[in-house]
Amino acid sequence: MMTRVRLGLVILVAVLLQTTLFTHLRIDGVGPEVGLVCVLAVAYEKGADAGAIFGFAMGLAMDLFSPTPFGLLAMTYVITGYAVGVFQAGIVRSTPWIAPILGGVGGLFGGVVFLFVGALVGEQGFLSMAGFKTILIAALFDALIAPIVFPVVRWAARERDAGGLRDWKTLRGPRRNR
Numbered sequence: 001m002m003t004r005v006r007l008g009l010v011i012l013v014a015v016l017l018q019t020t021l022f023t024h025l026r027i028d029g030v031g032p033e034v035g036l037v038c039v040l041a042v043a044y045e046k047g048a049d050a051g052a053i054f055g056f057a058m059g060l061a062m063d064l065f066s067p068t069p070f071g072l073l074a075m076t077y078v079i080t081g082y083a084v085g086v087f088q089a090g091i092v093r094s095t096p097w098i099a100p101i102l103g104g105v106g107g108l109f110g111g112v113v114f115l116f117v118g119a120l121v122g123e124q125g126f127l128s129m130a131g132f133k134t135i136l137i138a139a140l141f142d143a144l145i146a147p148i149v150f151p152v153v154r155w156a157a158r159e160r161d162a163g164g165l166r167d168w169k170t171l172r173g174p175r176r177n178r
Helices: 002-019 034-046 048-063 072-090 098-120 129-157 168-172
Strands: none
Touching: 002 034, 002 048, 002 129, 034 048, 034 072, 034 098, 034 129, 048 072, 072 098, 098 129
């Protein structure tokens, strides 16, 4: 129950950041996709099903503030969350670079899905060089914010341990052998 509440707060904070702070922090009119990076983090931590379900919820929340057709972001986030969740089983978990790599590659994949699904539903100009330039810039932004987003989402997505104690150390990530 608490995991759902924390993930609901992640959705709320992501929507607030996307619609306030990141409307001003842009390069060539493009900012990061905070919601997509959160979906990538949940899919990486919890797998394909959780990534798809969280992606749907995050996408619907982001769709409320998007000028694109309603449901386009939800569809994009579901597909991306599921794909990353399937892919994550083969990823080595101990590398400290996984968050920015997955943020960039996942952002690029999510952007391509967005462009193709948008083109399928009849949006004009989605499959253009400008569209691909936009997703490249957004993917770079996503890679930059992923090291901040992933630990927060990891904490929000974790289940309670057997003793019911909260382990705030999970915000720092897994412990590596030195």
